[in-house]
Amino acid sequence: MILNTQLEYKGDLFPATIKTYKKDVDVLHFSTTNNVILQLTVLRDSVLRFRYTTVGKFENDFSYAIDENASRGYNHLEISDDDEKYIVTTSKLICHIYKSDLRKSIFDAKDKSLICEDEKGFHWEESYELGGDIVKMSKAAQNGESYYGLGDKPNHLNLKGKRFENWATDSYAYGKDTDPIYKAIPFYTALHDNKSYGIFFDNTFKTYFDFCHERRNVTSFWAQGGEMNYYFIYGPKMIDVVSNYTDLTGTPELPPLWALGYHQCKWSYYPESNVKEITSKFRELNIPCDAIYLDIDYMDGFRCFTWNKDYFPDPKRMVKELADDGFKTVAIIDPGIKIDMDYDVFREGLEKDYFCKRADGPYMKGKVWPGECYFPDFTRPEVRKWWAGLFKELIEDIGVKGVWNDMNEPAVMDVPGKTFPNDVRHDYDGNPCSHRKAHNIYGMQMARATYHGLKKFNYPKRPFVITRSAYSGTQRYTSTWMGDNVASWEHLQIANIQAQRLALSGFSFAGSDIGGFAEQPNGELYARWIQLGVFHPFCRTHSSGDHGDQEPWAFDDDITNIVRKFIEIRYQLLPYLYTAFHQYSQDNVPMLKSLVLFDQDDSQTHYRTDEFVCGNQLLICPVNEPNAKGRRMYIPKGEWYNFWTNELVLGGKETWVDADLDSMPIFVKAGAIIPKYPVQQYVGEKSIDELTLDVYYKHGKEDSELYEDANDGFDYKKGRYSLRKFNLSGNDNKLVIRIHKRGKYETPYETFKFNLIGLPFKVKSIKVDNEYIDLKDVKFNGDNSLVLSKGFTNLQIKG
Ligand code: MIG
Numbered sequence: 001m002i003l004n005t006q007l008e009y010k011g012d013l014f015p016a017t018i019k020t021y022k023k024d025v026d027v028l029h030f031s032t033t034n035n036v037i038l039q040l041t042v043l044r045d046s047v048l049r050f051r052y053t054t055v056g057k058f059e060n061d062f063s064y065a066i067d068e069n070a071s072r073g074y075n076h077l078e079i080s081d082d083d084e085k086y087i088v089t090t091s092k093l094i095c096h097i098y099k100s101d102l103r104k105s106i107f108d109a110k111d112k113s114l115i116c117e118d119e120k121g122f123h124w125e126e127s128y129e130l131g132g133d134i135v136k137m138s139k140a141a142q143n144g145e146s147y148y149g150l151g152d153k154p155n156h157l158n159l160k161g162k163r164f165e166n167w168a169t170d171s172y173a174y175g176k177d178t179d180p181i182y183k184a185i186p187f188y189t190a191l192h193d194n195k196s197y198g199i200f201f202d203n204t205f206k207t208y209f210d211f212c213h214e215r216r217n218v219t220s221f222w223a224q225g226g227e228m229n230y231y232f233i234y235g236p237k238m239i240d241v242v243s244n245y246t247d248l249t250g251t252p253e254l255p256p257l258w259a260l261g262y263h264q265c266k267w268s269y270y271p272e273s274n275v276k277e278i279t280s281k282f283r284e285l286n287i288p289c290d291a292i293y294l295d296i297d298y299m300d301g302f303r304c305f306t307w308n309k310d311y312f313p314d315p316k317r318m319v320k321e322l323a324d325d326g327f328k329t330v331a332i333i334d335p336g337i338k339i340d341m342d343y344d345v346f347r348e349g350l351e352k353d354y355f356c357k358r359a360d361g362p363y364m365k366g367k368v369w370p371g372e373c374y375f376p377d378f379t380r381p382e383v384r385k386w387w388a389g390l391f392k393e394l395i396e397d398i399g400v401k402g403v404w405n406d407m408n409e410p411a412v413m414d415v416p417g418k419t420f421p422n423d424v425r426h427d428y429d430g431n432p433c434s435h436r437k438a439h440n441i442y443g444m445q446m447a448r449a450t451y452h453g454l455k456k457f458n459y460p461k462r463p464f465v466i467t468r469s470a471y472s473g474t475q476r477y478t479s480t481w482m483g484d485n486v487a488s489w490e491h492l493q494i495a496n497i498q499a500q501r502l503a504l505s506g507f508s509f510a511g512s513d514i515g516g517f518a519e520q521p522n523g524e525l526y527a528r529w530i531q532l533g534v535f536h537p538f539c540r541t542h543s544s545g546d547h548g549d550q551e552p553w554a555f556d557d558d559i560t561n562i563v564r565k566f567i568e569i570r571y572q573l574l575p576y577l578y579t580a581f582h583q584y585s586q587d588n589v590p591m592l593k594s595l596v597l598f599d600q601d602d603s604q605t606h607y608r609t610d611e612f613v614c615g616n617q618l619l620i621c622p623v624n625e626p627n628a629k630g631r632r633m634y635i636p637k638g639e640w641y642n643f644w645t646n647e648l649v650l651g652g653k654e655t656w657v658d659a660d661l662d663s664m665p666i667f668v669k670a671g672a673i674i675p676k677y678p679v680q681q682y683v684g685e686k687s688i689d690e691l692t693l694d695v696y697y698k699h700g701k702e703d704s705e706l707y708e709d710a711n712d713g714f715d716y717k718k719g720r721y722s723l724r725k726f727n728l729s730g731n732d733n734k735l736v737i738r739i740h741k742r743g744k745y746e747t748p749y750e751t752f753k754f755n756l757i758g759l760p761f762k763v764k765s766i767k768v769d770n771e772y773i774d775l776k777d778v779k780f781n782g783d784n785s786l787v788l789s790k791g792f793t794n795l796q797i798k799g
Pocket of ligand 1: 266267295296332406407468483484517542543544
């Protein structure tokens with residue numbers, strides 16, 4: 001017999017008429033006759049927060065997502081009303097709130113055009129069984145509207161026509177249509193009439209988003225519990241929407257520069273001799289590599305913070321020897337703690353009551369790699385502190401430089417749902433709740449605690465953490481990867497989409513398992529994947545290891561050479577990538593720009609997925625098919641140089657681009673100044689005594705930036721960085737570069753080597769800071785490269 005305890009579905013409930021309105025500085029309260037309150041907070045002229053309660057009183061206002069340093073403040077705020085509505089006006093937005101039903105319409109303050117409008121608006125369904133409401137919001141979809149964002153979804157970049165769920169899930173060998181997967185990032189941007197806005201639904205319960213899937217003219221989002229609590233962010237530029245969201249949920253500090261190098265991983269390298277074999281091979285073959293990973297087999301019976309002494313008899317010595325060879329060791333740490341009274345981490349967690357419990361008191365027991373485990377409640381500050389402290393030995397004593405957090409959705413084996421049951425209790429930083437509310441932030445809080453451990457014990461060096469699961473804001477603490485993908489051509493395309501989508505969702509420091517985790521790539525697929533991977537902020541080969549090898553030399557010599565060539569390009573571009581990271585960290589600018597983000601006014605970009613801009617000036621398009629000699633791609637408007645041939649092409653069209661297996665379509669924006677270091681086998685191998693600047697001539701103007709610092713440590717926060725701004729302007733017979741340097745850091749090199757590309761004239765004179773110089777003195781070699789000692793502010797090259 002099935003006992004149906006669910007109360008009959010009563011249907012959706014709606015706010016009634018507004019009864020009272022109250023203003024408290026930047027917080028407005030609208031209360032209805034049926035106890036609904038809408039609280040509207042004006043955070044910025046372009047950022048409004050909408051929060052609803054149906055019981056006349058709000059919950060404690062607490063969010064794991066919002067960064068405590070998020071910008072606040074507006075230039076203008078005015079509230080008026082007429083018979084029909086309240087009118088809230090800032091310098092960017094006008095928001096109407098209708099007195100009869102609390103619905104809202106939001107307009108651009110300048111041209112008064114409609115940006116976003118409630119359809120039914122806020123409504124809810126009472127949940128008798130679980131208490132509280134299923135909270136819902138629906139918006140009228142605008143004509144031709146497109147949608148982007150939502151974290152790690154593997155589907156088409158443009159989300160229109162689909163419905164998605166956010167519930168962090170261990171998704172081995174997921175496919176294009178698998179949903180949800182590992183992350184829950186309930187933020188999207190919308191674009192219509194060349195204007196973009198974003199919605200961040202800061203609700204950690206299971207959430208859903210429907211983009212014109214159920215009804216063609218409606219987008220909606222809802223959650224299984226909690227409050228309707230969302231941020232409306234206006235652009236009108238999508239890049240500003242993303243930056244404002246990123247400002248709200250935070251950015252990471254700079255990673256150590258080595259973390260932007262190449263990483264090699266496998267499940268698993270062991271014993272020590274195998275690890276050494278791999279690292280030696282990198283050096284022997286001159287393939288740059290900065291990090292080597294230890295997957296779960298380094299542990300003693302998968303007990304976190306232990307070592308298998310048969311495989312690794314002296315970890316400290318090994319880690320030191322690897323470090324001497326330029327390798328940073330990264331070790332995996334999972335959340336499950338093995339139930340074992342002889343295991344001190346377990347005993348301490350038990351004694352101090354740090355493990356998660358079920359509703360009626362028993363421990364949350366689940367099977368993962370070590371067997372039956374208990375799981376720390378990372379949502380409790382005291383537990384996070386304890387966890388951070390556990391890293392002392394691994395980081396401070398042994399010298400491990402990075403930690404890899406896996407299985408933190410949290411994943412549980414052999415149970416329905418593959419995670420904790422809903423009744424598990426969490427502290428939620430003093431807001432006790434069930435797993436329904438804490439599930440999506442469990443992994444984030446684990447990564448946060450791990451980050452604090454590394455920050456403490458690796459000090460004064462910078463921490464490096466990588467996590468699988470994440471919620472909005474997780475990017476403040478850690479990098480991420482896309483989980484267990486597959487060695488297939490389709491997955492190469494998925495990896496590209498996911499990296500772009502994560503960047504669009506505030507999480508730039510991400511990359512896929514290059515070559516695919518499950519199954520075995522052939523050499524061609526691996527080479528094509530490396531080509532894409534070197535342009536992702538995080539660049540690591542990883543594989544499940546239960547098939548053949550997946551190191552750069554695992555295929556044939558031709559493949560090895562191609563892989564080396566592309567990893568070398570990444571190492572040359574390290575100052576370019578680091579600058580992009582600085583712009584992300586400091587200015588909230590995503591490191592990868594999907595074409596729609598790059599040029600939203602060009603409607604051709606709205607449904608593109610393969611092409612993207614890495615940093616601000618490199619246009620990348622991977623080859624996603626076998627046996628290709630090139631591909632068709634869309635080149636965005638403007639002038640671009642072919643990276644390989646320096647041929648100038650005019651964008652705004654789809655075109656064929658040659659790209660044999662040893663090449664891929666890469667274009668450089670005209671006017672760009674691309675900084676390059678010499679190839680190194682690992683960051684810091686060489687002292688950089690000359691900086692190369694590839695200057696791509698443009699008739700017109702273009703700005704470039706170069707950020708540098710000590711590549712590790714925190715001195716940069718005290719002003720010890722070097723930020724050079726280059727303003728290039730060119731005409732028919734002249735090229736002028738102005739250089740402006742900020743910051744107290746002196747870069748170690750003495751000279752700049754300018755490679756002048758695409759000059760339409762023969763150089764007749766060069767003026768440095770208003771003094772003509774003898775062409776011989778500047779080592780002007782006739783090949784249009786010239787070496788000058790740095791430190792000047794104005795360079796004029798005339799024909
Ligand atoms: O159940 O640690 O996504 O990267 O190699 C598999 C072993 C557990 C899943 C991760 C993968 C890692 C693997 N882990």
